[in-house]
Every structure is written in C-alpha cells, then in structure tokens.
Amino acid sequence: MxxxxxxxxxxxxxxxxxxxxxKLAIDKAHELAExxxxxxxxxxxxxxxxLGRNIKSVQTKDLxxxxxVVVLGGDGTYLGAVRMLGDHSIPVLGVNMGSLGFLTExxxxxxxxxxxxxxSGKMEFRARSMLSVVVRRKGRVRYQGLALNDCVIERGSxxxxxxxxxxxxxxxxxxxxxxxxxxxxxxxxxxxxLAAGGPILHPEARxxxxxxxxxxxxxxxxxxxxDDQKLVFKMIQTDKxxxxxxxxxxxxxxxxxxxxxxxxxPVDHIxxxxxxxxxxxxxxxxxxxxxxx
Numbered sequence: 371m372x373x374x375x376x377x378x379x380x381x382x383x384x385x386x387x388x389x390x391x392x393k394l395a396i397d398k399a400h401e402l403a404e405x406x407x408x409x410x411x412x413x414x415x416x417x418x419x420x421l422g423r424n425i426k427s428v429q430t431k432d433l434x435x436x437x438x439v440v441v442l443g444g445d446g447t448y449l450g451a452v453r454m455l456g457d458h459s460i461p462v463l464g465v466n467m468g469s470l471g472f473l474t475e476x477x478x479x480x481x482x483x484x485x486x487x488x489x490s491g492k493m494e495f496r497a498r499s500m501l502s503v504v505v506r507r508k509g510r511v512r513y514q515g516l517a518l519n520d521c522v523i524e525r526g527s528x529x530x531x532x533x534x535x536x537x538x539x540x541x542x543x544x545x546x547x548x549x550x551x552x553x554x555x556x557x558x559x560x561x562x563x564l565a566a567g568g569p570i571l572h573p574e575a576r577x578x579x580x581x582x583x584x585x586x587x588x589x590x591x592x593x594x595x596x597d598d599q600k601l602v603f604k605m606i607q608t609d610k611x612x613x614x615x616x617x618x619x620x621x622x623x624x625x626x627x628x629x630x631x632x633x634x635x636p637v638d639h640i641x642x643x644x645x646x647x648x649x650x651x652x653x654x655x656x657x658x659x660x661x662x663x
Contacts, residue, residue, distance in 0.1 A: 382411045384440060438461055438488055525550065601631070
C-alpha cells in the first residue's frame with residue numbers, strides 16, 4: 371500500500387490501537403506510527419501494546435491532549451478504544467480488519483488518505499450517544515462504566531431464567547422473565563439487539579432500547595425509551611444470580627442486593643465518517659438489509 375505524500379507536515383497527537391491477534395494489523399500500526407512521526411506528529415500506543423522503542427503507551431493524563439485515535443481491527447477492537455477513552459470525547463477512526471466492520475468502516479487501502487483527511491478536518495465528526503452504567507449494592511457503588519453498544523444482563527450458566535424488575539424514572543415498567551435483557555444505544559441496536567429480534571434505531575435517534583432475549587411470556591416485547599429517562603433494573607429472585615456485561619466485557623455477577631442504573635452519558639462518543647456516509651447504505655452493505663433470499 372503506497373503512502374500518500376503530503377507537502378504539509380501534520381503535527382498532531384495520535385494514539386494507535388491494533389488488533390493483537392492479526393499480524394497485518396500490527397504491521398500496519400507500526401507503519402502508520404512511523405509515517406506519523408515523520409510528519410511531526412506525536413504518537414502513542416494503546417496500553418499493553420508496542421509500536422516501537424521510542425513510542426510511549428498512552429496514560430490517563432495524555433488522553434485530554436489526543437487529536438485522534440486510530441483503530442486497526444474489528445468492532446471488538448474499536449470498543450476497546452472506547453473503554454480506553456472513557457469520558458474523553460476524542461474522535462476515533464476505525465479501519466476495518468475484522469469480519470463485519472460495522473464500526474470500523476474505513477478500508478485498509480484508504481488508511482493514509484483517511485488519516486490525512488481526518489487530521490485536516492476534512493471528514494465528518496459525528497456524535498454517538500453512550501450509556502452510563504452504575505451498579506449499586508445496598509446503596510454503595512461497586513461498578514461504573516460506559517457502553518457505546520450495549521449493556522447485557524444475562525443468566526449465564528444457570529439453568530433458570532432471570533426475573534428482572536424494570537423501572538423508568540419513578541414508574542415501574544414491568545417484570546421480565548427471560549434468558550437476558552439487552553439495553554442498547556442506537557449504535558448498538560444493530561449488534562446483539564438486532565440478533566435478538568430488537569428494532570434497528572437510526573444512530574442519531576435519541577433513544578434507548580430494552581430487548582428481552584427468549585422471554586417466557588409472549589406479551590414481553592422490546593421497549594424503546596427516550597434517552598433522557600433513568601432506567602433501573604433489579605433482580606427479584608432471592609436465590610439466583612445474573613451476569614452483567616458492558617460492551618462485551620464481563621463486569622461481574624448481580625444478586626438480589628444489586629441495582630443497575632442506566633442513563634445516557636453526558637459526554638458523547640465521536641466517530642469519523644466520510645461526508646458521503648449513508649447509514650442505510652451501510653445497512654444494505656453490511657447486513658444485507660431489505661434483500662430477498
């Protein structure tokens with residue numbers, strides 16, 4: 371892949387995160403890091419990754435100074451970058467080196483041109499809502515995290531279904547008995563939520579969707595909530611546990627003493643797209659939306 375020559379030096383601060391199981395991703399990350407340094411940019415590697423002797427691993431104190439994060443991998447690698455950034459609203463460019471690549475839209479052959487365009491402000495920077503997830507046990511916070519895609523409460527290895535009480539603000543929504551509950555953002559609506567029969571939400575919709583997985587009652591269906599409401603989930607079985615995962619990463623067990631509160635995070639995630647980006651074209655291309663067998 372030929373690098374693009376530019377007469378203008380790019381002096382920016384960039385972090386690079388690659389898919390560690392893919393040699394091509396590692397090689398291209400090193401190539402990109404070397405090229406960016408030649409342009410006068412400051413380059414950081416992701417924690418636990420190595421891009422060369424002179425490149426430092428990004429620390430929490432460095433995040434506020436980043437201009438761009440480049441992800442070389444699949445959607446799972448992209449979500450790793452989201453966890454790394456936390457509440458820092460830094461633009462993320464996803465380069466597809468996975469199988470689906472719904473979040474990592476940029477093609478590998480366009481890597482250098484797209485990085486130049488992103489650092490020159492010639493791409494679209496689009497805000498995506500995230501979920502703030504808090505778990506309290508008897509009133510004490512035991513977990514806080516963010517989700518770009520979804521939060522899942524599932525039964526795990528136990529044979530019995532989980533019973534969850536759902537509240538929206540001060541109102542009780544109902545009790546759901548199911549294998550799992552998926553609480554998804556519009557971005558995450560095309561992930562596990564879609565596979566479980568949930569609706570597709572436009573990424574700019576101001577909503578949170580709650581979808582049961584294999585519910586016991588035929589009347590239990592997905593519910594779409596405004597994203598300015600606080601959602602609370604409680605176990606109502608005294609002798610059972612559930613498992614909480616946030617963006618695919620296991621957080622831990624939930625018991626009768628736990629309460630999961632989910633709200634829209636005040637800080638959005640920033641994704642990078644071409645000006646010609648079309649969400650519906652992406653649905654047709656990646657998910658074969660509307661095609662007949």
